[in-house]
Amino acid sequence: SLVIISLVVVVFVLVLLASLSVYMETKLNSATKWVDHTHQVLSTIEKFQNNLIRAESAQRGYFVLRAARFLNDRENAVDLARVNIREIEALTLDNNKQIHYLKTLQDLFAQRVAMFIKTQAISDTLGSIPAAHYFVEGADISNRLQHVTKNMIDEENGLLTARNAKESKSLRLAHASFILLGVSLTLVLLLLARRIVRDLGAQEQAIEVLRRSRDELETRNQYQARMLRSEALIQIASRIAHFGGWMADLETDQVSWSEEVCDIYAVSHGTTPTIADASQFYVDKGRVSLTHLFNTCVRDGTPYDQEVEILTASKRQGWVRITGEAVRDTTGLVIQIRGGIQDISERKRSEANAVRQAALLTATLESITDAFVMVDRQWHFKYLNHEAERLLQISSGQVLGTSLWDIFSEAVGGQYAREYHRAIAQNCSVAFEEYDGKLKIWMEIRAYPSEEGLAIYFLDISQRKAMEGELHALAFYDALTTLPNRQLLLDRIEKAVALSRRTGRFGAVLFIDLDNFKGINDTRGHDEGDMLLKLVANRLKESVRVSDTVARLGGDEFVVLLEDLADAEKEAADNAGGVGEKILNSFGKPFEIIYQEHYSSASIGIAIFGGPSITSEDVLKQADLAMYQAKASGRNAMSFFLPEMQALVTARVAMVTDLRHALTRNEFLLYFQPQSDVQGRMTGAEALVRWNHPVRGLVMPAEFISIAEETGLIMPLGLWVLSTACVQLARWAKSPETEMFSMSVNVSASQFHHLDFVDQVVKILIDTGANPARLKLELTESLLIKDVEGTIRKMHALKAMGIGFSLDDFGTGYSSLSYLQRLPLDELKIDKVFIQDFADEQQGAIIIRMVVALGKAFNLDVVAEGVETAEQYAFVVEEGCKAYQGYLYSKPLPKLALEAFILEQ
Known part of the structure; x- marks a missing residue:
């Protein structure tokens, strides 16, 4: 039974070993496949970049030499680049991020091709100078294309690294399982052989068991060899991508580097520096930035991804991309920082080459347009074009070989000299504007350094500066x-x-x-x-x-x-x-x-x-x-x-806010001041609005009407007053005692000048059922200042419906008598200030007589406002007024008090 059980165990372990063998072979093939796939993607992207460079070069050649062969070269390169894009698309269908980059690559490539065609067309039609701008714009698109392809390369390398890391982990696990099963199988076979030898003494069976054990061990060794080969392939992929892993143990202050990282830094495999020693490989600014990112990651776990310049142990300068993330223990404490390091020196060199090519292209284009001067690194003139001779008022024969600072000695120590020296010292282009006092012109200067010296471009911008001065004057x-x-x-x-x-x-x-x-x-x-x-x-x-x-x-x-x-x-x-x-x-x-x-x-x-x-x-x-x-x-x-003024403004702002809510909260009330003829019979009333403020109580119109005018709230308020007054007028019409009463309603200038004012009045009359013949609209003289003709048209339209008009506060404004005779008025109202100033033949008395005379001349009724004493009443009656209103007859009354007043009358 023991032998049978042992054999079953052996068979089971062999099956597992066979399965692990197949699994490891699959993983090995998968790792190989992804290495080949990444190599194919990177190769295709490199072909696309080369074809794009070919197209750029052909376009530049055609721009300078105008040879048709450059157009053919450009089109061939463009076609090949399109093929490359389709190949890249087929190879990256499994990566959504690459598809996103691919869409950007396709769009930018389409823009660049369109820019090729536009530049060619502009150049063929208008010449090289107008087309130069499109070269610069095209160069910008090409730079963005290079940036996108860089991102795609980085993404593919990162994807390969992640996949290989996954495959490597699986292989290590399978390897461990394989060894464990092999050891287990060996132990089982040894125990079985021992049992057989001891119990049966069958040496042949023991020898057979040992032979089988040896065969299984050989099989195990073969699987181990395969696993090692898989690990070797992963190492190959890491070397291709120049990517390796690292881990910093915060407790021991030691950094562990993979072999690829050690190769990047040119140190021996297995080197484990301290964290401080590891940071010494980074150049000054990069070290400061990376140390800050590392400390931030240690403190709060913030991951980082940074590109820094390095100086290897062999004193080779280069660039790496380093990523880091925090590893926490079960309590959440950061105990390790781990990540990856990739050598990106080649990419950085490619970018630098691209910048140099762009600068060369810019210099070529600029030399065709503006005034151009070339000096060597000892500041000697090497070349001037004709525009430079004209603009700088010098000739090539006079200055070639001489020093720039000898010819323009006044520029020494000025902005010209500072910028030119900075361009050479820092190997950077400079651009600035300067007024040349000697030449009496404004110039825009651009300078581009090269190994040969400095290319300087001048442009006369005096006219533009003059226009800028005019625009500045207009703006300020x-x-x-x-x-x-x-x-x-x-x-x-x-x-x-x-x-x-x-x-x-x-x-x-x-x-x-x-x-x-x-x-x-x-x-x-x-x-x-x-x-x-x-x-x-x-x-x-x-x-x-x-x-x-x-x-x-x-x-x-x-x-x-x-x-x-x-x-x-x-x-x-x-x-x-x-x-x-x-x-x-x-x-x-x-x-x-x-x-x-x-x-x-x-x-x-x-x-x-x-x-x-x-x-x-x-x-x-x-x-x-x-x-x-x-x-x-x-x-x-x-x-x-004074501070009190601010308090008044604050109070006014509060009133504006309250006023905006007053209509929706039904806080307005309508009071009515009865009007009487000189015999003391009530003829109607004037509608007057009051505001029943929830805090301040009853607020008079003088405190809020002007605010309503300024804020535009007078429009809805005026419509509410007119509608409410018409409701009361309709009620009067139902009683024989009040059916002849008229209702006077004040209308503001802004309300009257509203485009829909006539339609609004008609709608209110229809809705309320009020008799238009009993409605009287009171207008002020200030209303006539704006759009007199429009005012007259509106008044005639309303007059045609039977509505009457009263000119309120007559004598306080600036109305022209020529307008007065054209207005369809029914009455004039004398302002109360004149009524109160009538005594002893004051100015008020003169104005009252004048208004009454005008009323008679124009066949208008004259109403006196603000009559408060018997003396005032006697005066206005004697002067010929037919009606009056004021506290002598009645003060303004709310609706219920008005009804009681009417009954009393």
């Missing part, structure tokens, strides 16, 4: 006054504020706005308004120091920047105030515009700066706020910024 200066514009002003304020922080000295900004400037534009036209602005600009410049900045923000707004006024804020304010007074006094003299004197005044806001945290925008805003304070105080005045 006001076209009308030639003063600095807002952009340049903000830049200067920002620099002044920064300087103030450093020196501790105070400055000031004066914000100047002309008073009533709109009047001259409206009455005398924009041309004369522009003339006034120019005169104001000159007068402002005369009022300040030469070092101060006078700028125009736009419209009639000017700003003066005063720098370095004083060490103390109060002294700075006194100095700024003195400048402001000087400016105000200068406006006391008339401005002569087309032989006519025009008087103007200004409002000035002053903001002092010098604090640690204020910005240029803040300074300008503060001066703007102070200017509005000056206007509020009566114009032709000066005001300093």
Whole structure:
């Protein structure tokens, strides 16, 4: 039984050994296949690169020599490159990343072929000079093609390394299993032979068992040989890719290198340097960068992939690509750093060659176009083209063989000399612009070093510089006054504020706005308004120091920047105030515009700066706020910024925010002020809006209507007022006692000038069912300033439906009587300021009589507003007013109080 069991075990182990043999053979073949596949891919990419270089060379040859054979060579090279791309595609179908690179390669190749054709066409049609640009652009595409092929080569090498590492691991595992099974088989066979010899004494059987054991051992040795051959192939693949592995043990401070890494660094196989010793192979900057990456990986596990320059043990310079990743223990602590190292010296040399070829191509192209000078490394002139002779005003016969610095001695120590010497010393191209005082021209200079010396190109850019100057003026200066514009002003304020922080000295900004400037534009036209602005600009410049900045923000707004006024804020304010007074006094003299004197005044806001945290925008805003304070105080005045002004602005911003939500929250209410004839009978009411603010309570229109106008909220608010008033008008029509009442509704200028205003009114009348004959729209005189003809057309359209019109606050505006007779008005309303100023034959009484007379002349009703006393009532009745409204009759009432008032009447 023991013999049978042993034989079964032997057979089982032999089967396993045979399976392992087949497995190892498969892995060996797989490793060989991938080495061959990688070699085929790299060879095909190299063929593509060579064909691309051939095409580039043929294109350059045709560009210079114009021989048709170069076009044939280029087309042949392009066709071969296309074949190479298809071969690469077939070989990389199993790699998604390579397919991505292949798509980029195909697109760039198509662009390069198209650029070949475009350059040829431009060159054939327009000549070499226009085509030179496309050569440079094509060179850029070629560089990108080389970059893509480099990435594909790196990807294929990396893929081979990963696959070979996987195959090697599998083979090592199979090898270990094979040895273990072989040893097990040997032990079983020995035990079996011993048992047979001891129990049966059968020497022949023992000899047979030993022979079989020997055969199995020979088989095992054969498998070991195959495994070693597989490992050798992996080593071959590593050598082909110049790639090896490394591992740094942080506990022992030792670095383990594979044989390939040792070969790269030219040290003996098995070398295990310390981490510090290993870093000594890297050149200065690379060592610093790589040490930082290594320490970062040790600290937080960040992997890295870096290309660095090395100096091997044999003093050979080269380049390697090194990758590293952290290995952690079970607690998460980084205990090792491991990765790979690949010799990329050949690739770096190829890249350097590509750069040199590009520089040569650039030099060739540039020599065809601009002025060209060639000097050797001792700065002697070797060649000048005709354009250089013309531009530099020298001849070849005079300067060839002489020193550049002898001919242009004035350039010694200047930018020319510095840049030329830098180009030679650093072996780099330089480009710069310089004004040549001797030649009186601006030049663009480019210089390209070579082993022979320095190729220098000159281009006269004087015309371009002049255009740039004009563009700069357009960008930073006001076209009308030639003063600095807002952009340049903000830049200067920002620099002044920064300087103030450093020196501790105070400055000031004066914000100047002309008073009533709109009047001259409206009455005398924009041309004369522009003339006034120019005169104001000159007068402002005369009022300040030469070092101060006078700028125009736009419209009639000017700003003066005063720098370095004083060490103390109060002294700075006194100095700024003195400048402001000087400016105000200068406006006391008339401005002569087309032989006519025009008087103007200004409002000035002053903001002092010098604090640690204020910005240029803040300074300008503060001066703007102070200017509005000056206007509020009566114009032709000066005001300093105070913190309370900012508080008012903040409150106004809060009100704007609340106002935007007021309509959606139904916070507006409609009040009605009853209107009466002179006999005391109610004839209707004027609709007046109120805002029931959730915090501030009832807010009057004077506090929010102007804000609604500025923010555009007047449009939805005006429609709500009109719609709500029409609802009330429709209710009145249902009762015999109120059906004859009229409803007056104020309409803002922006609401009336809206394109759809007439349609909006019609829709409201239809929706509410209100009688248009009982609706009266109150317009202000300011509405007539803009688009008089359009206003008249809209009024006639609404008048045709029966709607009436009242001109509100008549006498406070600037309406022309010629417009008045053309407007389809029904009544004039006398503003309450005139009613309150009627006593003792004041100006108010005169205006009231005039308005009543105009009403009679134009057959218009005249309504007096703001009648609060019996004396005022008696005066307006005596002067001929037929109706009035005011607190004497009734104050504005909410809807329920209005209904009670009507019942009482």
